[in-house]
Amino acid sequence: MIDIQFPDGSARAFEPQATGAEIAASISKSLAKKAVAYALDGDVRDLSDPVGRAGTIEILTREDPRALELIRHDAAHVMAEAVQELWPGTQVTIGPVIENGFYYDFARDTPFTLDDLATIEKKMAEIVRRNAPFTKEIWPREKARQVFADKGEGYKVELVDAIPEGQDLKIYRQGEWFDLCRGPHMASTGQIGEAFKLMKVAGAYWRGDSTKPMLTRIYGTAWATKEQLQSYLTMLEEAEKRDHRRLGREMDLFHFQEEGPGVVFWHPKGWSLFQDLVAYMRRRLADSYDEVNAPQVLDKSLWETSGHWGWYRENMFQVQSAGDEAEDKRVFALKPMNCPGHVMIFKHGLKSYRELPIRYAEFGMVHRYEPSGAMHGLMRVRGFTQDDAHIFCTDEQMEAECLKINDLILSVYRDFGFEEIVVKLSTRPEKRVGSDELWDRAESVMKKVLGTIEAQSGGRIKTGINEGEGAFYGPKFEYTLKDAIGREWQCGTTQVDFNLPERFGAFYIDANSEKTVPVMIHRAICGSMERFLGILIENFAGHFPLWLAPQQVVVATITSEADDYARDVAAALRRQGMRVETDLRNEKINYKIREHSVAKVPVILVCGKREAEERTVNVRRLGQRDQTSASFDEAVAMLTAEAEAPDLKRRREMRGGEAPAVAAE
Template identity: 50%
Template sequence: MVYVGEVSVEAVPGMTCRDALVQGVSKKAMKEVVACLCDGEPKDLDAPLPSGTERVEPVFLDSPLGTSILRHSAAHIMAEAVKRLYPEAKVTIGPDIENGFYYDFDLAHAFTPEDLERIEAVMRESIAADHPFVRREMSAQQAREYFRSLGETYKIEIIDDLGAETVSVYQHGDFVDLCRGPHLPSTGFVRAFKLTAVAGAYWRGDANRPMLQRIYGTAFPTEKALKAHLAMLEEAKKRDHRKLGPQLDLFSFHERGGAGMAYWHPKGALVRAILEDFVTKEMLRRGYGLVRTPQILRRDLWETSGHYANYRENMYFTEIDGVPYGVKPMNCVAHMLIYNTTQHSYRDLPVRLFEFGVVHRHELSGVLHGLLRVRQFTQDDAHIICRPDQLLDEIKGVMRWIQDLMGVFGFEYRMELSTRPEKSIGTDEDWERATSALREAMAQMGLEYSVNEGDGAFYGPKIDVKLRDCLGREWQCSTIQVDFTLPERFDLVYIGEDGERHRPVMVHRAIMGSVERFIGILVEHFAGAFPLWLAPEQVRVLTVTDRHDAYAFEVVQALRDAGLRAEVDTRNEKLGYKVREAQMAKIPYAVVIGDEEVASARVSVRQRGGANLGTMTVAALVDRLRHECAEPFTRGGMRYSFHY
């Protein structure tokens, strides 16, 4: 017997998953079922019901798994269309990804936007034909011979790498692709899709392998959902930090100087300074000690830490006086060296060491993405070395700090627990202790979280905080990692109440994470219109004619003396032009000075959005701006003022 929901179905020889489902799912609901779960294992609807199956569940098109299957099937349909239009193209891989799918092609012809329209038209023909997706099993040798006859060399390489005796292929119409599945019942289930972009991608992400062309697309269960997503993409283009950063004179990138490294202009560097000042003051208030450590450390330290064995492909190395060194990808090793410079009593713990540490990680050129994925970045990194009995309180303290930071910016967020990866160090016992501590801390704080199996750091499990911006996109920034292993490897000790040596535990934590990524996210979240406290230029004073210049400079100086960031525009331009320029530069306040303002010793104030606040004294303006700057911090119960 097999259960479909609460219905018990008799399993008979030759029964398919569809046969079982129709006995427990209504005819109307079955129209939206695209696959099934047999004891949790995804299967095609027409797959034979596996022997011994206890429960079959429907997978609906609008469910997360159903949408994933939809997108992967759309990738196959796209590959078919490309092959029909460009028979000489070689196909590689075409997975579903978050919010869409892609397929990589080896083709001399460079795809254009017009080509994407032609490909879409052919896809619609395939969808209208409603071809079934049919799965077949082949021996690996048969599959090699088949794809060799088609000239699909990449498929042969994939088969060789799988090392399996048999593989599965899927066919719809005349197109056959190597695939594990499952797929939609037929092409007609793809109701709303769009091809969105073309990009370059190295085969297997290896810069020494062929450069391929990657076509991105998206698909949704309904046209309404697709339109909403495309509208979000258009808004995202307007907010793209790679466009707004140079436009607002915040930062730039220079391939001549090296890929994946940002150049901060005065305004952008000021935004960084404001953020770093805020975080530093909060760190000091929360009991952290500020440190600075070198950029490179001897390689033997990275061997001791396990980075050389488990992380070296992400590191840069050099040699000095015949001694190999590694450029630091993380700050933990240096912080442990500082800890070991003195003997610690149990009364001294926890020791909390913090720095804005510049780190370098080797990212493949294909994944570099503005400030969001770089090779050089700064972490607001800290390491808490504590007694095991202090661990829960320290984890919760970091969580509260993260909650405060998210409150300042009004971010919604969720938490994700990442567990032990295949490539890791440390004992099973230590991993269990570390993972249990993270779970217990979240339970005590009443926090919900999801589990990301196998994605922890190589030295310990972690909690990642995924913040959600105003477009609903998720970004990973804050992280909390518990580590029993590196304290052992670096012989960190403290003298206990019993006079004996004891091993502490270490918490790796970052609140913003990468400063570069955090600023990139903020640029896009606010569309470049930073909140007043963070804006590099808070007020621009605009004169009507040059006879107002003297008073304008007095106003600017008064604002600066009050700790506000103000500039003056005395150019011989029309006032409307100056106002528009200030708005385009996303400056929160524009102060206009003409004859009446000079005569009354007041200022005329306009907000960034266009609202005219009328005239007021400079003192009243200062009070208003100070209150607005302070408001975001009251949400987290913090007090902060930045005078620059």
């Protein structure tokens, strides 16, 4: 007999052969009926699996968040069965669960199209209603090869051959249909439910290799309830409206083109937005960081020393001049990150412990190779700017520095309206550098910091652990923020590094006049400035707060008799540092308003003959039907105050200062 613990702290003895289903039934018939799987010490298993050993058991129902992955996994199998029932001879290859859904790759002479999805969905619903049980079998390797070969499933034969010797070959059946799969699965197809939908089709090379056959990939989504499915579909509709690539065109911010794959062509308004973001970040760093700039192109020997040449070479762009001299034949690389350059700056000149911490910041352009299929507007590019910083400190200063970084990151996110933040600590990966003692020390400090972050926020900031997800050189904090429609974006990072300074021989002179390797903390807040701007565009749906909007105000005339007055209003606003344009075209005012609304201009000031005579303006705000009237001076004062950046307003208020002076003449 073995002791099985339950979540409530109780324990009971069972035979090792007892299955999850039997243990659920021993608790209650209703639980056994609702059970879809079980977890032993956190490891999710089939209900039909025997427990085998002592441990803590949890019975999972469809309402358990962990069951969602099972629902999607099972839905992928049902989709594959549906396809093969509808189109015999189609080969199924790989079908994993992905974020928010699943996909399966199929080999078929005629690729699937969107028109096929409704037919497949209908067949899937039929299979779900059959409620066929999922059953697991273990096959010898040769049997698996032969069965799939006889079925004409060449891709499955290749997958069988790729499974290492000594590993079980698991076959899961659902009725007569079966597939090679690691599992686990729920008890039956009926437990999938009806909340699934096929979303799109795409081409995908077998094994992601462009030299291999092109397959058809069908994507789907599945949820525990129809309400969750509808919520997700609504979010997708809203996300499509907010797509930063479409808004970038409408607002005339940027574009991409084939001659520069993965790099941004910034237009004047977009570059103004980008520079405003950089200026804001510079102001936030001015009191604590020294800004530096490291070279874009460095000899590969530096990257060999740092370890990037071995760990990251396939993502680096190599360059070599066309000259004939030996110097020109050296191999260089465009920097994929700023950290080695900052170590070089730290090393230049002797440093004392009295100078630490030293904080270097750089808005450094970096280049990383991304496959063409992975690039996605501003969100994933090959050339981008990092709001990067590296802190060189003593071991004793590490905790305080991590907390200071945290405070800065959270403050920045609040200024942009992001309040729902999750901070997770990623711990040592399997492949890493550095001694276990150094990792123990770094993780111990960062776990303490993580606890402080949660405590200081009063639970408002959620925290967690990502086991084994740290960088190869050290553990890291990852900051994930939630946008206006509920999507999560991982942006900020704080990474502790004992390795890189030692590789480059960096040191400071400690209190005992000894050479000591500093702790190096890598820090980013926005991460990629381009990506962060893409997130902001979608979060605000282009409706930027006035302080950040690339074009803040348009002064539009109803009649040419108001042209001179409109110019006066625009000039007064420009004197306050605002980004203003006039629209004096001989067009109807409704046409002008509609055009500038599409371009997401936050404020349109309308001036006609009467406004010019009375020195007033009609104020129209983006997204609002009503308009208000204000005097010349009132409008300038109101908009000037509203356009003040939050950090500048905070600094002014801390000093007891007045609102920005207005020089309307």
